[in-house]
Amino acid sequence: KENYTCPHHLYSVKIFSEDPLVIYIPDFITQTEAEHLQAISSGQFSSSQIADGTGQQGLASTRNSQSTSLNSDEVIRCIEDRALQFQGYDIPRTRLEPLQAVQYSLNQNYAPHTDWFTSPSQTTPEFGGNRASSFFVYVHAGADIAGGGTQFPLLDAPHDERWCEFVNCDAGWDEGVTFRPIPRNAVFWRNLKGGRGDRRTLHAGLPVQRGEKLGMNIWTREGDLDGRYRSDTI
């Protein structure tokens, strides 16, 4: 989009968990932004790759969704600014990975994983170290979507019924919490505790049982990424 004016943010915040820090963010992106993200990611997807234990990228059996990194433009920059400001004023843009769109069709899912890496080859200084935080943004989901929530099996389900607007309250108590794929909302969490990966941030993209889902990851590293790995320089 040419001459896009970045709007003042419209999101609200709800602390879901203090430790690990997990924040639910209604209205994180606008309808215009969601439509733009759909438009620029359409036709760009390829089978999602993940890094194996040695840091080698490969097709994974744990994931059959499709993903693509998004090139920077005025709308992307606006969303990046919002994600940085959300985290306070001390985080420079150079710590952001290129935004990544993720698309799920029928029966596609992403098995339980952490966004932080265990392989040292993925956390070298040129990558800015490990992933300090994640936003998962629900960009689009059909009104008829079934499944496709984001499950954190090791977090406690909330007690208050008002959370049922955003989480699946039909799940069993032993299943942790599942955030529903509500378009334009986001979940933010901190991946590291004392500089180490926090196991409790384990999460999964549950299978889409009806309809389609488009999501987006915004990952902030501990330090600056080398220009080769950033969207503002490529």
Ligand SMILES: O=C(O)CCC(=O)C(=O)O
């Ligand atoms: O699809 C989801 O709900 C989560 C996706 C995810 O965790 C990821 O792409 O790292």
Ligand SMILES: [Fe+2]
């Ligand atoms: Fe993830």
